[in-house]
Amino acid sequence: xxxxxxxxxxxxxxxxxxxxxxxxxxxxxxxxxxxxxxxxxxxxxxxxxxxxxxxxxxxxxxxxxxxxxxxxxxxxxxxxxxxxxxxxxxxxxxxxxxxxxxxxxxxxxxxxxxxxxxxxxxxxxxxxxxxxxxxxxxxxxxxxxxxxxxxxxxxxxxxxxxxxxxxxxxxxxxxxxxxxxxxxxxxxxxxxxxxxxxxxxxxxxx
Amino acid sequence: xxxxxxxxxxxxxxxxxxxxxxxxxxxxxxxxxxxxxxxxxxxxxxxxxxxxxxxxxxxxxxxxxxxxxxxxxxxxxxxxxxxxxxxxxxxxxxxxxxxxxxxxxxxxxxxxxxxxxxxxxxxxxxxxxxxxxxxxxxxxxxxxxxxxxxxxxxxxxxxxxxxxxxxxxxxxxxxxxxxxxxxxxxxxxxxxxxxxxxxxxxxxxx
Numbered sequence: 001x002x003x004x005x006x007x008x009x010x011x012x013x014x015x016x017x018x019x020x021x022x023x024x025x026x027x028x029x030x031x032x033x034x035x036x037x038x039x040x041x042x043x044x045x046x047x048x049x050x051x052x053x054x055x056x057x058x059x060x061x062x063x064x065x066x067x068x069x070x071x072x073x074x075x076x077x078x079x080x081x082x083x084x085x086x087x088x089x090x091x092x093x094x095x096x097x098x099x100x101x102x103x104x105x106x107x108x109x110x111x112x113x114x115x116x117x118x119x120x121x122x123x124x125x126x127x128x129x130x131x132x133x134x135x136x137x138x139x140x141x142x143x144x145x146x147x148x149x150x151x152x153x154x155x156x157x158x159x160x161x162x163x164x165x166x167x168x169x170x171x172x173x174x175x176x177x178x179x180x181x182x183x184x185x186x187x188x189x190x191x192x193x194x195x196x197x198x199x200x201x202x203x204x205x206x
Numbered sequence: 207x208x209x210x211x212x213x214x215x216x217x218x219x220x221x222x223x224x225x226x227x228x229x230x231x232x233x234x235x236x237x238x239x240x241x242x243x244x245x246x247x248x249x250x251x252x253x254x255x256x257x258x259x260x261x262x263x264x265x266x267x268x269x270x271x272x273x274x275x276x277x278x279x280x281x282x283x284x285x286x287x288x289x290x291x292x293x294x295x296x297x298x299x300x301x302x303x304x305x306x307x308x309x310x311x312x313x314x315x316x317x318x319x320x321x322x323x324x325x326x327x328x329x330x331x332x333x334x335x336x337x338x339x340x341x342x343x344x345x346x347x348x349x350x351x352x353x354x355x356x357x358x359x360x361x362x363x364x365x366x367x368x369x370x371x372x373x374x375x376x377x378x379x380x381x382x383x384x385x386x387x388x389x390x391x392x393x394x395x396x397x398x399x400x401x402x403x404x405x406x407x408x409x410x411x412x
Contacts, residue, residue: 011339045341052340079403086395091388110393113400120395127388133217134258134385135251145362146390147397149355154397156351161402173398179342181391182297182333184352187316188390189292189326189383191353191360194319196367197285 003029006039010047012055020050023061025068049175053089057178063088067174074166080117081166085174087119093126100125102132109140110147153184209235212245216253218261226256229267231274255381259295263384269294273380280372286323287372291380293325299332306331308338315346316353359390 007014020026026046029037053059053067066088074081087095099116103125107114115121131138157176161169213220226232232252235243259265259273272294280287293301305322309331313320321327337344363382367375 048340052336056336056340079399079406082402083399086398091391107396110396112393112396113403115399115403118396118399120392120399123388124392124396127385127392130258130262131385131389134254134262134381136381136385138389143389143393146359146386147393149359150390150393151397151401153352153355154394154401158398158401158405162405175340175342177395177398179333179337179340180352181394182329183337183344183349184356184390184394185297185387186326186330186333187318187349187353187356188360188387190313190316190318190324190330191357192292192364192379192383193285193289193321193324193326195357195360195364196288197319197321199364199368200285 001039001044003037003039006043006047009044010051012047012051017047020047025050025065045171049171052175052179057089059088059090067170071167071170074170078166078169081170082173083115083118085170086177089174089178091123091126093119093122095119095122097122102128106138106140106143110143112147207245207250209243209245212249212253215250216257218253218257223253226253231256231271251377255377258381258385263295265294265296273376277373277376280376284372284375287376288379289321289324291376292383295380295384297329297332299325299328301325301328303328308334312344312346312349316349318353 001009003014003017006012007017010017012020017026021028026043029039029043031037050064050068053064054061059067067085070081070085075084097116100121103121104114104116106124106128107121128138157180161172164172207215209220209223212218213223216223218226223232227234232249235245235249237243256270256274259270260267265273273291276287276291281290303322306327309327310320310322312330312334313327334344363386367378370378
């Protein structure tokens with residue numbers, strides 16, 4: 001396809017596509033003449049990944065590059081590759097500690113794997129300490145409800161990964177993590193709204 | 207309690223507590239002398255709400271004020287009060303349209319309530335169009351998996367609201383929506399990590 005088609009299918013303006021090529025984030029097309037190049041499906045999926053991270057989720061370009069580098073050259077340990085790539089996504093919290101006791105306890109209660117190097121551990125730790133400070137319920141029973149729902153969602157999401165190459169798996173994990181988060185949060189708010197609207201309709205006095 | 211205790215229990219510095227009082231966001235304590243005032247539980251819970259929104263979730267003060275105004279003077283329609291208060295939370299998307307066809311279809315498929323004025327509708331619409339642009343699965347079957355998990359979470363969350371006064375319900379809804387979102391997202395990432403780590407341990411060749 002031509003660069004104009006690539007732009008149209010991805011929703012990324014031609015000037016921005018050219019910027020990503022100049023920056024080495026997107027490969028050049030195959031040169032057909034001095035002014036025309038041909039782009040393929042792999043260009044489109046790469047561009048969609050860059051656009052999703054940079055434009056939709058607002059990642060700084062340095063973070064996008066970090067993800068692309070891990071796709072282009074995965075580390076020997078696939079879990080570390082995935083962990084680092086997903087760790088490039090927000091929220092950005094103070095990490096780098098050896099241990100996160102608040103998260104460690106909760107993760108043990110939930111029967112999940114604790115690995116202090118995985119960024120989501122620091123994110124959970126911060127979120128739980130915020131619940132405590134706000135006086136909200138962060139008991140094992142309350143967390144178990146969220147944990148069960150998220151485990152069910154996650155099982156469906158990781159299922160296709162067994163059949164993927166390491167670079168495919170990294171791109172899938174980062175894109176899936178980033179792009180379904182806003183969907184899930186909007187659906188939670190819509191479910192609240194629906195349940196309350198239903199209740200109000202049945203019991204208009206309240 | 208003294209202002210120093212209020213500060214300690216909420217984790218908000220004394221200077222910031224005084225700022226919120228000056229700004230009219232937190233009521234003055236009961237004056238005991240020219241330089242001492244007494245604060246109660248209602249000051250603590252108000253301060254925890256402000257801190258959760260402003261410091262933890264990073265809401266602009268104008269948005270925090272919007273939430274506080276809805277708690278102090280709920281509108282006649284409780285659903286509209288809740289909708290506006292929760293709508294003060296991020297993500298901030300282009301709203302204000304009369305109809306969101308992409309979200310409308312998905313919401314109908316999920317059997318939820320469609321109300322174009324509720325901000326989560328615009329948020330879902332944007333999130334779904336981003337999935338489409340990224341070439342990710344936004345089919346009814348894929349969304350149903352997220353919808354089912356979120357409905358289950360939401361049912362537990364709205365259950366206590368029947369027994370609350372309108373101001374309590376607004377504070378609970380905003381605080382709960384804002385503060386459990388990071389918990390849920392971290393748990394989803396931890397569940398991915400756990401499931402993949404388990405798989406790698408059982409099948410070390412992959």
